[in-house]
Amino acid sequence: MTDRGTRGEVRLVDARLHLLSRQVLDSDGEPVRTVDDLELAGPDGGEARAGQEAHVSAILVGPALALRLFGGRAPTSRLPHIAWEDVGHLGTAIELTVPSDGLDADWVEHWLRDRLVGRIPGGRRDPEAGS
Amino acid sequence: MRKMLAVALGVLTAIGGFVDIGDLVTNAVVGSRFGMSLVWVVVVGVVGICLFASMAGRVAAVSGRATFEIIRERLGPRAAGANLVASFAINLLTLTAEIGGITLALHLASSVEPRLWIPVAALAVWLVLWRVKFQVLENVAGLMGLLLVGFAVALFLLGPDWGELLRQAVPPSAPGNEHPAAYWYYAVALFGAAMTPYEVFFFSSGAVEERWTSKDLATNRLNVMVGFPLGGLLSVAIAACAAVVLLPAGIEVSSLSQIVLPVAQAGGVLLLAVVIVGIVAATFGAALETALSSGYTMAQYLGWSWGKFRRPARAARFHVTMIVAVLLAVGILMTSVDPIAVTEMSVVFSAVALPLTYVPILVVANDPEYMGEHVNGRVMNALGGVYLLIVVVAAVAAVPLMIATGAGS
Amino acid sequence: MNVGDLLDARVLGPDGAALGVVVDVRLALELRDEPDDGPGDGQDREEEEHDAPLSAHARRDAVGRAVVVGLLVGPRGAGSYHGYERTDVRSPWPIPQLVRRRHRGTYLVRWEDVAAVDAPDDGAGAGGRPGGAWRVRLAPGYTERPPDLPAARQAQQG
Secondary structure, X not given: OOOXXXXXXXXXXXXXXXXXXXXXXXOOOOEEEEOOEEEEEOOOOOEXXXXXXXXXXXXXXXXXXXXXXXXXXXXXXHOOEEEHHHEEEEOOXXXXXXXXXXXXXXXXXXXXXXXXXXXXXXXXXOHHHOO | OHHHHHOHHHHHHHHHHHOOHHHHHHHHHHHHHHOOOOHHHHHHHHHHHHHHHHHHHHHHXXXXXXXXXXHXXXXXXXXXXXXXXXHHHHHHHHHHHHHHHHHHHHHHHHOOOHHHHHHHHHHHHHHHHHHOOHHHHHHHHHHHHHHHHHHHHHHHHHOOOHHHHHHHHOOOOOOOOOOHHHHHHHHHHHHHHHOOHHHHHHHHHHHHHOOOOHHHHHHHHHHHHHHHXXXXXXXXXXXXXXXXXXXXXXXXXXXHHHHOHHHHHHHHHHHHHHHHHHHHHHHHHHHHHHHHHHHHHHHXXXXXXXXXXXXXXXXXXXXXXXXXXXXXXXXXXXXXXXXHHHHHHHHXXXXXXXXXXXXXXXXXXXXXXXXXXHOOOHHHHHHHHHHHHHHHHHHHHHHHHHHHHOOOO | OEHHHHOOOEEEOOOOOEEEEEEEEEEEEEEXXXXXXXXXXXXXXXXXXXXXOOOOOOOOEEEEEEEEEEEEEEOOOOOOOOOOOOOOOOOOOOHHHHHHHHOOOOEEEEHHHEEEEEOOOXXXXXXXXXXXXXXXXXXXXXXXXXXXXOOOOOOOOO
């Protein structure tokens, strides 16, 4: 884990209150997904264990929502991840330091863009550019 | 002129809430059956929607978060999901009714079989969603919808006994020949229509589309204070026209041509033409509002990128959602159900879902982490609390009243 | 282990007595210095403001690691908390008052005092619902701490 110039201060937050169900924006301010769950990891990046140092390792999106809503379990490694290291700011949204194009968590958007919406005439036209 | 355009968002939002196709019918039915005795509900509804729309607009301007993002964030995935299902269903039913309404209005103007207009109307709605800039869309649909002011003109031309209209309105009481349950059913329906949640979804998302910041709080206030009272005024004018012409004649409203009857009687073909254009524009505007709202709610719940200010390819899931919604609406219309009856019921059902939308708005408008210095003041909170109570009462009463009265009949 | 697994998990004392459920997971976010965002950020920031107007009035922190501090244990199950029970916001009446009353008796248990987190038995649970609830067992000698979140510190302004 890289030390990104922490100033030794911490802000206490509650996961459900401040992180879960918050909007995730990429480095351009584009919405990516909503936080559906958070993955915890131990100090060495391995499995988090009760009572031992643990930290948030990733934001989980997509199927993680269905799991929380309807129960059931899936191997966490198969769920779409956004690494916590990519998080830059926490405000009324969670802002990433990377563009969404590189995130596997956003594959549905990319698929629809390339296969459907981008192919309809005008799909790539900037609506603000005037007509 | 620029001032006028600055309030287009509020006007278009209010048109969708007060004079969309379902409300046109409800207002005329109410006027023809209850005279002016339900005007007080419109007043209560206007104040309520002003209150919550201004909060939602302020939250969007200050925090950058639109209403359904707030709902998901505060209620969590489960309760917000329930709200999403209910809101999406109401949006879809209303969109269906609006597209049906466009075809009815076009039928009135052209006497071409309404069903032939369905694909045309749906395609037109989609093309506007796909290509037209948000500001153009709200200006054209909003301002053209104001042609419905023809109903108010008609009312003056009819030269009614104003004292009698006032006596019907204050103090309010159900006409003797009507059952009180039917009276209260329509009261809940009018209140539900005034406060339909898609108005705040659309208004707050529109604020983000227009990139409001905390500098635009005055614009927010202006939009709310002009738009919704204007919508309420139009809805009262429609009811009053019906109360003056249709009530004494004992005509029960069941079609669009009966609604415009007073206009034709008072102002002839010219005014009728103006009002029909107004109906097409208002209905079209409401179709855009509900179609956009279906995209906004879905995208904001799941955190997708959304908005007309983005290229469609940069908000692919948002645009696909709207395409699916329009297609579903066409599919429902093709089964030849009566779309107007469907929305009227959906408005009553929407009353049940109201608290799930308005509680989170009120709560976040008080959260300093979101709002900084722009948190609600005392008066706002006191009024908000009162309206929450009204909303809950309406929500509880809605379904029993609907069952007891057989949906108002 | 995910945060979602811990939320709503049943909490058992060292002796196996039922104490309540996990209502939230408290984290400590390391705050970073703002200029550390790297070169070229000024341009990004401008563009971001263009796209999504994030007002300076809303709270916004540069954050680093998020470390688990503890679990908030409440007597009652899931539900929406609106954030009231752990902050000092008092309006709009009566929502905060009602939420607080409903969640009276919530306390914080430090993560060090958590002895075990058990996944639900994968076999058919007694409830019939697949999965069932997770279970959290506390270590002997755990302490109940006040659940309050310290009021938002005025780090930037102060």
